Amino acid sequence: MAQMSSSGQAPPRETSPAPASGSLPPVPAAASGGRFSINLRQSGIYIAFALIIVLFSVVTDGELLKPQNISNIIVQNSYILILAIGMILIIIAGHIDLSVGSVVALTGAIAAVLMVNMHVAWPLAIIITLVSGALIGAWQGYWVAYFGIPAFIVTLGGLLIFRALTLTVLGNQGIGPFPDEVRTLANGFTSSYLGNIGLGPLGGADLLTLLVGLAAVASIIGTQWRTRQGRIGYRQQVDALPLFILKIVAAVAVVMAVIVQLARFKNLPWVLVLLAVLVLAYTLLTNRAVFGRHIYAIGGNLNAASLSGIKVKSVTFWIFVNMGVLAALAGVIFAGRLNQAGPTAGTSFELDAIAAAFIGGAAVQGGVGKVIGAITGGLIMAVINNGMSLIGAPSERVLLIKGLVLLAAVAFDVWTKRRAGAST
Amino acid sequence: MTDHILQMRGITKTFPGVKALQDVNLTVRKGEIHAICGENGAGKSTLMKVLSGVYPHGSYEGEIYFDGELSQFSDIRQSEKLGIVIIHQELALSPHLSIAENIFLGNERAKRGLIDWNRTNAEAMELLERVGLHENPVTRAMDLGVGKQQLVEIAKALSKRVRLLILDEPTAALNDEDSAHLLNLLRGLRDEGITSVIISHKLNEIRAIADSTTILRDGRTIETLDMKNDAVTEDRIISGMVGRDLDNRYPPHEPTIGEEVLRIEDWTVHSPSQRGRVVVSGANLTLRRGEIVGLAGLMGAGRTELAMSVFGRSYGTDISGRVYKNGQEIQLRTVGEAIQHGLAYATEDRKRYGLNLIEDIKRNISAAALGKLAKRGWVDDNEEFRVASDYRTEMNIKAPSVLSVTGKLSGGNQQKVVLSKWIFTDADVLILDEPTRGIDVGAKYEIYAIINKLADQGKAVLVISSELPELLGICDRIYALSAGRVTGEVSRADATPERLMQFMTKEKE
Numbered sequence: 001m002a003q004m005s006s007s008g009q010a011p012p013r014e015t016s017p018a019p020a021s022g023s024l025p026p027v028p029a030a031a032s033g034g035r036f037s038i039n040l041r042q043s044g045i046y047i048a049f050a051l052i053i054v055l056f057s058v059v060t061d062g063e064l065l066k067p068q069n070i071s072n073i074i075v076q077n078s079y080i081l082i083l084a085i086g087m088i089l090i091i092i093a094g095h096i097d098l099s100v101g102s103v104v105a106l107t108g109a110i111a112a113v114l115m116v117n118m119h120v121a122w123p124l125a126i127i128i129t130l131v132s133g134a135l136i137g138a139w140q141g142y143w144v145a146y147f148g149i150p151a152f153i154v155t156l157g158g159l160l161i162f163r164a165l166t167l168t169v170l171g172n173q174g175i176g177p178f179p180d181e182v183r184t185l186a187n188g189f190t191s192s193y194l195g196n197i198g199l200g201p202l203g204g205a206d207l208l209t210l211l212v213g214l215a216a217v218a219s220i221i222g223t224q225w226r227t228r229q230g231r232i233g234y235r236q237q238v239d240a241l242p243l244f245i246l247k248i249v250a251a252v253a254v255v256m257a258v259i260v261q262l263a264r265f266k267n268l269p270w271v272l273v274l275l276a277v278l279v280l281a282y283t284l285l286t287n288r289a290v291f292g293r294h295i296y297a298i299g300g301n302l303n304a305a306s307l308s309g310i311k312v313k314s315v316t317f318w319i320f321v322n323m324g325v326l327a328a329l330a331g332v333i334f335a336g337r338l339n340q341a342g343p344t345a346g347t348s349f350e351l352d353a354i355a356a357a358f359i360g361g362a363a364v365q366g367g368v369g370k371v372i373g374a375i376t377g378g379l380i381m382a383v384i385n386n387g388m389s390l391i392g393a394p395s396e397r398v399l400l401i402k403g404l405v406l407l408a409a410v411a412f413d414v415w416t417k418r419r420a421g422a423s424t
Numbered sequence: 425m426t427d428h429i430l431q432m433r434g435i436t437k438t439f440p441g442v443k444a445l446q447d448v449n450l451t452v453r454k455g456e457i458h459a460i461c462g463e464n465g466a467g468k469s470t471l472m473k474v475l476s477g478v479y480p481h482g483s484y485e486g487e488i489y490f491d492g493e494l495s496q497f498s499d500i501r502q503s504e505k506l507g508i509v510i511i512h513q514e515l516a517l518s519p520h521l522s523i524a525e526n527i528f529l530g531n532e533r534a535k536r537g538l539i540d541w542n543r544t545n546a547e548a549m550e551l552l553e554r555v556g557l558h559e560n561p562v563t564r565a566m567d568l569g570v571g572k573q574q575l576v577e578i579a580k581a582l583s584k585r586v587r588l589l590i591l592d593e594p595t596a597a598l599n600d601e602d603s604a605h606l607l608n609l610l611r612g613l614r615d616e617g618i619t620s621v622i623i624s625h626k627l628n629e630i631r632a633i634a635d636s637t638t639i640l641r642d643g644r645t646i647e648t649l650d651m652k653n654d655a656v657t658e659d660r661i662i663s664g665m666v667g668r669d670l671d672n673r674y675p676p677h678e679p680t681i682g683e684e685v686l687r688i689e690d691w692t693v694h695s696p697s698q699r700g701r702v703v704v705s706g707a708n709l710t711l712r713r714g715e716i717v718g719l720a721g722l723m724g725a726g727r728t729e730l731a732m733s734v735f736g737r738s739y740g741t742d743i744s745g746r747v748y749k750n751g752q753e754i755q756l757r758t759v760g761e762a763i764q765h766g767l768a769y770a771t772e773d774r775k776r777y778g779l780n781l782i783e784d785i786k787r788n789i790s791a792a793a794l795g796k797l798a799k800r801g802w803v804d805d806n807e808e809f810r811v812a813s814d815y816r817t818e819m820n821i822k823a824p825s826v827l828s829v830t831g832k833l834s835g836g837n838q839q840k841v842v843l844s845k846w847i848f849t850d851a852d853v854l855i856l857d858e859p860t861r862g863i864d865v866g867a868k869y870e871i872y873a874i875i876n877k878l879a880d881q882g883k884a885v886l887v888i889s890s891e892l893p894e895l896l897g898i899c900d901r902i903y904a905l906s907a908g909r910v911t912g913e914v915s916r917a918d919a920t921p922e923r924l925m926q927f928m929t930k931e932k933e
Contacts, residue, residue, distance in 0.1 A: 234806040237825065288805065290798045297791055300780035307738060307769065307777055308792035308845070309759040367782050 044412060045361050045373055049380050056387030063390050064383070067265035070258060075187060075337070077382040078271035079104065079330035081375055083353035084360075085282050086326035088374035089319045091357045092286075094299040094366025095144060095151035097320070099158030100327045100353055104346030105166040107133050107331030112175035112341035115182065122179045130328045136162065137324020138317070145316035159350070167343050176340030185274075186336030189267040205263035212268060213259030216276075217252050224248055271333060275375075278326075282371045295319060299366030355402070356381060359409040363417075380405065428492070429454045429588055429619050430475075435486035437470055437479060439862075444470045445484070445643045452588070457610055457620045459630040459651075462640035462665055463890060468623045471640070472590050476510045477503040490588075507587030511577045513596060519566035524548035526565050527580045551579040555609055571602030578609065589613065590621045595629060596724050607633050625722045627658040627929060639664040658929075659922065666892050666921035674897030675869065677876040681900065682713030684751070685884040686767075686853045691745035693726075693733040693908075703729045703740060705908040711853060711884035716875060718899035719888045720924050726908040727888045728772055731855045735769040736762035749853075763792060768851035770842050772858035772888070774835070778842045781831035785823060786812035788830050788841050793849040815844035820870060836867025843874060854878060857888045872898050892921045906930045 056064045063069060083100050090097050107129050114125035136158075143154040177183075194207040224244075231238050239247065262268055286292040294315045297305040306312045330349075335341040360377030362369030381402055388398045430452040437445040445467045452458045460468050473479050475488065477497030488495045490506055497503045500510075517526045524545045533544045548561035557575040565573060574594060581589055591610075595603040610620050610633060624630055630637055631651070639646040639661065646664050649656050686709075693704040704726045711717055721727045732739035734747060736759035747754055749765055756762045762769075771777040779788055789812045790797055797808045812826040819840040823833055830841055839859060846854060856875065860868040875898060879885055889895050895902050896919055904912040904927030912927030 230806050231809075234810050236806070236809055237827075284802075288802050290794050290801050290803055293787070293790075293794055293803060296783065296787070297780055300783050301776075303777045304780055305791070307735075307759060307771060309736070309763040310791070311758075311760065363782075367780065 044416075045359070045376050045380075045409070048409075049376050049383075052380055052383055052387075056383060056390075060387055060390045064387050065261065067261040069386065069390070070261045071265050071269060073379075073382050073386050074272050074275075075269050076386075077378060078269075078275055079334045079337075080349060080352045080356065080382070081275055081378045082278065082326050082330045082333070083349060084356035084374040084378045085278055085371055086319075086323035087350075087353040088357045088360070088362055088369045088371055089282075089286070089295055090151070090323055091354070091362045092299045092366060092369040093295050093316060093319055094302065095316070095319075096354065097140070097151065097155045097158075097323050098350050098354075099140065099155040099162055100323065100330075101346040101349035101351075102159050102162035102166065103133065103136055103324060103327035104331040104334055104349055105341075105343070106136070106162045106169065107328035108335030108341040108345050109166050109169040109175065109343075111182075111332045111335055112178070113169060115179055116175050116177070122181050126182070126332055129332055130325050133324040133326075133328025133331070134321050135324070136327070137321035140324070141317035141320030144320060145313040151320075155350075166345075170341065170343050172343055174340040174342040176335075176338075178336050178339055182332065182336040183339055185270050186333040187269075189269055190273070192267055199260070199264070202260065203264060205260060206267045209259060209263035209267045213256055213263070216259075217255055220251060220255070221248055274333075279371060279375055286371055291315065291318070296367060299363075299368070301367070352378070352381065355406045359406055361409075361413060363413065364410070377409070427454050428452065429490065430621075431489040432471070432475065433487045433489070435471065435474055435484055435488075437467075437474055437484040443643055445474070448486070448640065448643070448645045450638055450645065451648070452619060452621060453636070455614060455617050455619055456635040457614055457622060457633055459634035459637040460621060460623045460640060461625065461627070461630060461637060461661060463892065466640040466665075467643040468640055469592060470643075472510055472592060472621070472623065475503070476500050476508055476590065504584055507585055508590070509581035509584055509586040509588070510590040511574070511581060511592065511594065513593040515570070515573050515577055517565040517573055517576060520564060522562045522564055523552070523559060523568070523576050523579075524561035526576055527551060527561075527583050529580070531584060547583070548579070551582050552576075554582060555579045556605065569602075570597045571599065571605070574598065574602070574606060575609070586618060588619045588621065590623075592623045593625065593723065594622065595624065595626060603629070625929070627661055630661065631656075631658060637661065641665060662922055662925045666925060673869065673893075675873045675876060677716075677879070677898070679714055679716065679879060679900050681715045682882065684710055684712050685749065686711040687748040688734060689746045689748070691730065691734070691747075692743070693729055693740035694742040696739070696741045703908050704733065707745075707905075707908075707910050709886075709903060709910070711886055713852075713882050713884055714879050715901065716879050716885045716887060716899050718895035718902035719886060719905060720892060720895050720902055720928055721905035722928050723890070724907075725905040725928065727905055728857055729908075730905070731769055731857055731886070731888060734762075735759065735767055735855065738769070763849055763851070766850065766852040767855070768792075768846035768849055768853065769855045770839075770846055770857060770859060772861060774838050774842055779830045779838060782829065784827045784829055785816065785821065785833075785841055786826040789815055789826075789844045789848055792845050796848070811848065812844075815848070819844055819874065834867070835861075836863045836870065839863060839867070839871060840874070843871075847878070851883070853884045853886070855886045855888070858890065859887060860889070860891075860894065868894075892924055895919075895924070896921065904928050904930075 053064070083104070087097060087100065110132050111125055111129040114120040114128060115122055120128070140154050140158050143149045144151045190208065192206050192208065194211070196204040197207050197210070199205045228238050228244060238244070262272075286295070294305070294310050297308065297310055298312055298315055302312065331346070334345060338345070356378035357369060357374045358364070358377070359380055360370065360373030360375070362374065384401055384405065385398060388401065428451055430450065432448065432450040435445050435448040436443070448467065448471055450460075450471065460471070462468050470479075474484050477500045480498045481496035490508065495503070495506065518529065521529070527548050528544055533540050533547060545561045552559060552561060555575045555578050557572055557579065559568065559572065565576065568576065578589070594606055598606065607629060610622070613620065622634065634651045636648055636650050637656070638648045641664070649661070649664075688707060688709040691704055691707040691709075692702065695701040695703050707730055719727050719730070729739050733743050734756065736756050737743055738759060747756055754765050756765060756767070775781060780791065786808055790808050794803060797803050797811065809826060815821065816823065816826050821833075821837050821840045821844070823837060830838055833841065859875070860871050863871065875885055875887065887895065887899060900916050902914050902919055902924060903910050904914070904924050906928050911930045912924070914923060
């Protein structure tokens with residue numbers, strides 16, 4: 001038996017230490033398998049989107065991709081997409097917001113009372129409405145972040161409370177009509193400042209819209225190229241050049257196809273301009289901003305985040321404020337589109353926004369999700385809605401299909417995750 | 425028929441990267457109280473989980489004979505059917521259910537699917553009588569103190585016609601009076617013919633109650649002592665628990681110790697869950713530049729609680745005391761403030777508190793100091809990649825790239841990511857809580873080398889560890905904690921395992 005006398009002394013010299021021999025480096029095969037499944041997980045949603053578009057183009061005899069229909073899909077779903085942007089941040093942080101439908105109704109009602117009943121100038125009225133949205137978000141954010149009540153409960157309460165306030169404000173009747181400027185923002189198109197040009201067999205198209213499209217394409221190519229060069233400069237792995245070009249060409253083709261169709265119809269819908277700005281801004285926020293990173297950190301591991309000095313409560317509070325503002329924006333647009341703020345406005349919008357986020361690859365446990373994914377998820381539902389109504393499917397079947405798509409998307413996510421876990 | 429109720433032969437249990445048990449043998453005689461002791465991580469709990477079928481047959485090597493028959497349990501129900509009942513350290517009562525409901529949980533007194541409440545409560549009464557608990561069986565479990573909950577657990581075991589009762593650290597959370605009652609109860613059960621296996625750190629208890637004691641160390645059986653033999657003293661048990669060579673497992677290190685960096689004075693912390701319970705009591709600690717200081721203590725001594733309460737009040741309520749950094753008193757009200765003052769705390773539980781497992785290495789390393797990589801709130805992705813890649817090389821993190829997900833790394837590599845994260849915050853006081861827990865021997869050596877390097881850079885390092893040899897192998901000075909008090913401080917030259925163990929097991933004076 002070893003005696004204590006030897007224990008306090010320095011280790012014997014002749015036995016050399018054995019550094020690192022025990023720990024096995026990750027097996028390359030497993031790692032590449034993991035990368036493949038991650039890719040599948042990330043790109044699966046876009047592949048599914050493309051397939052759904054092809055499917056409905058075929059069954060509607062190309063009706064789906066006609067200029068007016070594309071414009072309709074965007075305008076009719078803009079408010080859901082705006083809600084989905086706010087919702088994805090909340091879901092990434094591991095929470096949920098069930099109240100956004102009621103908030104849409106309440107903020108729409110506030111905007112209507114201000115503009116129609118009180119004749120407040122429309123820009124000021126919109127600002128006041130957005131501030132009310134922020135206050136609503138702050139109210140809910142306070143209970144979730146600082147008081148520690150699960151968001152599910154707080155926003156379930158909110159769903160009832162804000163619907164009640166809507167009814168109180170409106171006195172159980174619709175208020176309208178809205179000023180023309182607000183209706184244009186919600187429902188209208190950019191003016192044809194530069195006139196039309198001919199596109200041969202495609203007929204006439206708005207020049208400004210085409211130029212905006214070209215500018216967008218140029219900036220996509222430019223930023224992607226700069227990002228790639230930057231990464232190469234830091235010796236990071238990048239896609240091979242042919243693959244990179246292929247991806248860019250695909251993106252450019254989709255953007256230009258949509259733009260050309262819109263230009264042939266009635267120019268750019270204002271809500272599309274607004275959405276583009278929001279998507280860009282929130283993509284930047286989630287990818288690049290410290291604040292955005294903190295949202296992912298909180299959703300990924302709340303304990304680790306707070307032990308890393310991240311101000312968990314403050315971040316949680318502000319994403320609810322943000323949700324409130326976006327819901328108010330959606331509220332103004334929805335009311336403007338209908339030209340009336342109604343007591344039942346926004347009913348079950350929260351479910352569409354949540355479904356969009358989950359179809360778009362967000363994880364139920366939090367920590368995972370992308371703005372562009374939520375937008376794609378929202379568009380998938382929009383195309384299903386639109387395509388099925390084009391072929392005259394009854395609404396119960398539309399609901400059925402949407403439900404199954406949601407289930408399939410999340411099942412796919414769980415399945416890929418389990419497979420990735422099994423490969424280690 | 426033998427007079428052995430249990431024989432475990434050649435039990436070997438391997439976890440990925442770690443051999444938890446190696447050729448362990450345990451023989452328990454019928455009707456005795458058999459103690460198992462060993463340091464934290466010696467394999468005691470793992471052995472009991474093998475025995476009770478938590479780790480099913482086939483997931484370990486070796487054989488278990490219960491009552492002379494080969495037993496191959498595939499789950500805990502099968503072992504319970506034979507009368508083997510394990511009572512875990514964390515009590516498993518359902519807080520909102522009554523005592524009687526808890527006793528017969530999963531084993532309900534029912535007739536055609538409907539619970540017979542009269543029978544349930546009457547039988548519960550009888551069982552409570554046997555364990556000496558005078559409570560109404562309809563009282564909710566949450567309204568009982570820990571000691572009484574323990575008795576309910578034993579009553580529950582009795583309801584299952586227990587023959588071999590296993591208790592994991594039964595008195596760790598009990599006061600003296602409750603402990604004494606529990607030990608008396610075990611003696612009484614022994615007279616009724618029930619065999620007990622008790623895992624305990626409290627050597628005086630083992631001395632008082634056990635008929636024989638098996639000592640485990642590093643997943644191996646060291647010896648079984650007959651406690652009726654008078655030669656078995658507490659020191660004898662301690663030497664069995666800690667007696668091993670300090671061979672080449674620690675890299676050599678010559679410290680250059682500078683001035684004081686951090687001083688903690690009169691630090692007292694109360695439990696956030698149990699009202700009024702003092703977890704850390706009047707602790708005083710000093711850390712100096714370039715010094716590696718150890719914090720030793722048994723389970724429940726308050727080591728992690730002390731560290732976390734200092735680190736931005738991450739644990740505890742009603743915290744009092746003072747912290748001085750470079751001689752100046754500082755306030756550490758939030759984790760953010762602690763990080764700003766140059767403190768870092770690497771948690772004992774990497775997976776739950778240390779890492780975002782679904783995120784890549786890069787983002788984990790930057791998580792605590794994202795501001796350093798950002799201008800006006802915008803993160804420089806490429807710079808982040810470069811920083812993380814540098815750490816990957818420097819710390820020898822074995823992963824294909826810094827874009828690999830941390831959840832897939834081995835324990836050692838995960839720990840290196842955690843250390844990188846804290847080094848990147850420019851901390852000059854690093855508190856490392858169990859830095860080598862669940863890490864294999866080779867990677868441990870690397871972690872020790874990193875700790876030495878940090879000290880050489882002039883940082884103060886506080887290492888919390890349950891492994892005494894580890895503390896003796898790498899620390900320049902060691903504090904011992906027992907029941908929330910600093911009970912001793914020894915320099916490297918004076919430190920022996922026995923001395924530390926004496927401080928660590930010191931009761932209130």
